[in-house]
Amino acid sequence: MTSELTPNHAAEPVKSSKPAKAQALTAVKGMNDLLPPASAQWEWLEDKVRGLMARHAYRNLRTPIVEPTALFVRGLGEVTDIVEKEMYSFEDRLNGEQLTLRPEATAGVVRAVVEHNMLYDGGKRLYYMGPMFRHERPQRGRYRQFHQIGAEALGFPGAEVDAELILLAATLWQELGLQDVRLELNSLGQPNERAAHRTALIAHLEAHADVLDEEAKRRLHSNPLRILDTKNPAMQAVVEAAPKLIDFLGEASLAHFNAVKAILDASGVAYRINPRLVRGMDYYNLTVFEFVTDRLGSQGTICGGGRYDYLIEQVGGKPAPAVGWALGVERVLELLKEQGTLPEAVGPDVYAIVPDASALPVVFKTIQTLRAQGMSVQMHAGAGEGMGSMKSQFKKADGSGAQFALIFGGDELARGEVTLKSLRDGAGAQEAVPLVDVTTRVADKLAQSLAQNQTTV
Numbered sequence: 001m002t003s004e005l006t007p008n009h010a011a012e013p014v015k016s017s018k019p020a021k022a023q024a025l026t027a028v029k030g031m032n033d034l035l036p037p038a039s040a041q042w043e044w045l046e047d048k049v050r051g052l053m054a055r056h057a058y059r060n061l062r063t064p065i066v067e068p069t070a071l072f073v074r075g076l077g078e079v080t081d082i083v084e085k086e087m088y089s090f091e092d093r094l095n096g097e098q099l100t101l102r103p104e105a106t107a108g109v110v111r112a113v114v115e116h117n118m119l120y121d122g123g124k125r126l127y128y129m130g131p132m133f134r135h136e137r138p139q140r141g142r143y144r145q146f147h148q149i150g151a152e153a154l155g156f157p158g159a160e161v162d163a164e165l166i167l168l169a170a171t172l173w174q175e176l177g178l179q180d181v182r183l184e185l186n187s188l189g190q191p192n193e194r195a196a197h198r199t200a201l202i203a204h205l206e207a208h209a210d211v212l213d214e215e216a217k218r219r220l221h222s223n224p225l226r227i228l229d230t231k232n233p234a235m236q237a238v239v240e241a242a243p244k245l246i247d248f249l250g251e252a253s254l255a256h257f258n259a260v261k262a263i264l265d266a267s268g269v270a271y272r273i274n275p276r277l278v279r280g281m282d283y284y285n286l287t288v289f290e291f292v293t294d295r296l297g298s299q300g301t302i303c304g305g306g307r308y309d310y311l312i313e314q315v316g317g318k319p320a321p322a323v324g325w326a327l328g329v330e331r332v333l334e335l336l337k338e339q340g341t342l343p344e345a346v347g348p349d350v351y352a353i354v355p356d357a358s359a360l361p362v363v364f365k366t367i368q369t370l371r372a373q374g375m376s377v378q379m380h381a382g383a384g385e386g387m388g389s390m391k392s393q394f395k396k397a398d399g400s401g402a403q404f405a406l407i408f409g410g411d412e413l414a415r416g417e418v419t420l421k422s423l424r425d426g427a428g429a430q431e432a433v434p435l436v437d438v439t440t441r442v443a444d445k446l447a448q449s450l451a452q453n454q455t456t457v
Contacts, residue, residue: 030136030144037345041333044343045176046129049149052172056164058125058151063108065131069098074314075107077282079222086134101133106283106308106324107315109152114317123155129329142299143330150305152324154312159259162287162307162323163267166260169291169303169325170269177341178332181302183269184290186277187257188306189249191285197248198224208238228276231298244275253286260287279304283311287323295338302335303327347401348376349446351423352408353393357382359408362435366406366418369439375446378402398423403449404442420445 027033034042053060069089076083088101102108105128118124129149136142151168153161166183173181188194201224205212211234212220216227228239249257264271271289279288288306296302305325313319336342352367354360367377378400382388397405407419407430418438421430422445433441 028144030138032143032145040345041342042329045329045333046149048175049127049129049172052168052175053127053151056125056168058127058153058168061109061112061126061128062130063102063105063112063128065102065133066099067102067108067111069100071107071111071315072100072103075110075283075311076104077223079219080282081226082134086136088133088135103134104132105130105148105150105326106152107311109150109324110154110311110315110317110322113154114312114315119155119318119320123153125151125153127151140297140299140334147329148326149329150324150326152322154322154324155320156323157309157321159256159287160263162256162260163263165305165323165325166264166289167267167269169327172327173291176332176336178335179339179341180295181291181293181335183264183271184274184277184292185261185264185271186274186288187246187249187253188278188285188288189245189253191310193248193250193253194225194245194285197243197245200243200248201225201228204242205238211235211238223282225278228278239276246273246275256286279306283308283314285309289325291327293335295335296331299331301328302331345401347403348378349403350375350377350442351397351400351402351405352377352379353390353397353405354380354382354387354408355390355393356410357387359410359413362413363408366408366435366438370442373439373443375442377406404445406438406442424449 050060069087072087073083078084082103087103090099091097092099109126109128113119113124113126127150129147131145131147133145135144138144151165153165170183172178189197202220205216205220205224205227209217212227213230213232213235216230216232216235219227225245227235228242230236230239246257261271274290277288277290278284279290284306286307286309288304290301290304292300293302294300303325305323307321307323309321310319312322333342350367350370352363354363363379367379370377380387380393380396387393394405403422403424405419405421405423407421409419412418412432413435415432416435417432418435419430420433420438420441422428
């Protein structure tokens with residue numbers, strides 16, 4: 001007997017027992033994952049910085065990624081591009097507090113110094129490294145999450161500290177092997193000098209209002225100094241003819257600037273005076289500087305900074321002088337890559353090849369001893385009880401970049417030995433080494449390899 005299906009009793013589709021595939025999630029645009037082996041190059045740069053800072057007696061400071069929005073509005077200036085257009089700001093849904101992902105680090109460093117009364121016993125030399133956030137159009141050398149390394153000297157009024165920080169950066173470029181970087185220098189004077197220059201600058205720009213673009217017109221009375229930094233070709237002649245701030249500097253400001261230059265001259269550091277150099281934050285006064293390259297296109301500034309003697313007071317502290325700089329990690333690494341001097345990722349010293357899982361207790365004991373002596377050891381890991389063929393293990397050992405392979409073969413272990421095989425000399429020389437002598441023998445071979453490489457270089 002059959003029954004007819006009516007529209008109200010249609011056959012239901014058979015449900016699949018297989019769960020629906022979840023939609024793949026990707027990183028936020030302009031915020032990038034940092035993967036091996038590239039991450040090793042970042043670690044190399046960070047290690048160079050840590051060593052340099054230690055030799056100059058700068059100590060590490062780490063501040064939160066999220067700060068009160070008011071810190072940046074007050075510290076950077078309401079009419080700066082960063083505050084007006086680029087900050088990631090939001091309201092804390094739990095308490096309504098206005099918060100911002102830090103777009104730069106100096107304001108947070110100053111907030112920490114003030115909050116913890118760090119200047120009570122004198123000036124402090126500090127450095128930091130970490131991610132910053134700005135909502136910009138992602139392009140080469142410019143990302144929405146980017147990373148900075150910075151140095152700040154707080155509580156020191158003298159020009160010698162300005163020069164110290166500039167020389168600190170110049171020394172870093174030498175140690176990194178960075179080429180084609182030039183130093184541009186300027187002085188913004190003091191607030192009263194900038195006010196006089198501002199009046200003259202506005203008058204000059206108003207006289208050429210027909211040439212100004214919409215952005216310049218918007219800035220004309222709010223932040224006219226930033227107009228000097230325009231990239232608009234149609235405005236270059238007007239900007240070049242604009243009154244120069246250095247012509248408005250008083251005796252004290254000029255003396256400070258000349259003292260910085262004298263130290264740089266004596267130290268053999270070349271520079272170019274750039275009267276249009278103003279930087280992007282309102283907190284700067286007196287010395288400002290940038291290290292610039294032409295090899296990265298429009299994103300040519302790899303490091304910039306200057307003196308900011310009024311920022312500490314602006315965020316609620318007692319008046320105190322300060323000066324500092326920040327470099328863009330991505331841009332420095334990009335420049336090293338561009339010039340072909342970015343070091344390749346280094347593999348482990350030793351790769352442990354394990355023909356049979358029964359050898360694992362001896363393998364672990366041996367490689368833990370090597371690691372305790374400072375050697376880098378990667379152990380082959382198989383699936384389940386099988387460790388994989390010798391051919392596949394050697395292929396992975398070679399691909400790891402290791403200098404040597406330690407082969408824990410059954411026959412060798414029965415004699416109390418392992419086989420030490422070179423993976424980088426071309427000939428693949430190998431020798432049997434007693435287990436009790438493995439640490440000493442591997443250390444000797446690594447030292448010989450290092451000496452040979454240095455001689456070749």
